[in-house]
Amino acid sequence: MSFCVLHSSFCISLSVRAADIIDVSNFEDSAQHFREVIQPERAIQMLSDQKHYSSEQIREIAGNILVYQHANGGWPKDYDMLAILTPEQRAAVLARRDSKSSTFDNNSTHTQVTYLAKAYCLTGDTALRNACLRGICYILSAQYPIGGWPQSWPDPKGYAPRLTLNDGVMVGNLRVLRHIVDRTGGFLWVDDALREQARKAYEKGEGCLLDAQIRTSDGRLTGWAQQYHEHTLKPAQARKFEYPGTSGEDTPEVMQYLMEIENPSPRIIVAVRAAAAWLDAAKITGIRIEEFKIPYYETVRHKGDFDRRVVNDPAAPAIWARIYDINTGNPVFANRDGSRKDSLAELELDRRVGYHWYGYWPANVMEKEYPAWLKKHGLTP
Helix, strand or coil, rough: CCCCCCCCHCCCCCCHHHHHHHCCCCHHHHHHHHEEEEECCCCCCCCCCCCCCCCCHHHHHHHHHHHHCCCCCCCCCCCCCCCCCCCCHHHHHHHCCCCCCEEECCCCCCHHHHHHHHHHHCCCHHHHHHHHHHHHHHHHHCCCCCCCCCCCCCCCCCCCCCCCCCHHHHHHHHHHHHHHHHHCCCCCCCCCCHHHHHHHHHHHHHHHHHCCCCCCCCEEECCCCCCCCCCCCCCCCCCCCCCCECCCCCHHHHHHHHHCCCCCHHHHHHHHHHHHHHCCCCCCCCEEEEEEEEEEEECECCCCCCCEEEEEEECCCCCCECCEECCCCCCCCECCCCCCCCCHHCCHHHHHHHHEEEEECHHHHHHHHHHHHHHHHCCCC
């Protein structure tokens, strides 16, 4: 597949209204990894004086996105789409265009596709449309027969073949497909043939997402896991420290996605209500996570000058664990070697500071979005 680059005039700034500025917040996950995570295997590393484009510079950001796109239509993870590349950095990135490291991890690929669709609508630049189409075809090609997506494709290694929900993989791809089907989100220009392909993939993917909702041994629906086996659709382990379990982070994200559907089916309504009930039961009260200063350190993947600990605080808002044991309902913790622990304090420093074991991910969903959704559809709490 040919690789597109922008014509020379593409670096001219586009004058846009505030209403036309394209959201770049979904790039932040990869950008944070670019800044903070040690990854010698990346094509480039962040410079100490790296400059960045502002969100108003749509042409320049789109130019970066095209530079990073692989020949197979996907994108790598853990780069900053807003970083102003030096000539040397640009050349190093372009040299990897035939790489098979394309991925959906850390909100990659579907975010670039979405941005390009909107940028094409604003600029009319066919290079953006063509790159967006290659990205859509990549998403369609990577979908498993069961309906979900691996973390990376076409050459997944280790845990990457697992059907993945975390880091926005499943719902990110489904949102792209839904926008294509509904002719929204900048995808009005997609032709009917590709739209029909997207419709079939979307229906298969949504069915898979609902099938993946975890049931307890007594048949009660709960939430969703981070990863599943790509053939059996059973919750699966990813990295050694990521045990199969119900996720306090990914469950509210799936709920948000399902609650966006204008005319939810009875099955979707049951799924959302069951997930909300599980999140309510899984919330943890009376504690908060405190970061405190320690001497500067560098671990295998992380560097910094802080540590984390659990502090008892009766006034703290409810918090959730990232992973809960499916059978016991207890929070799950583990080190890089896979050794399970019962608390944050028992983890090695690398895993305490390099992974968010607790968070407030469901707070807004449970306090605002879910009650509003119930009211919208005339449902009782």
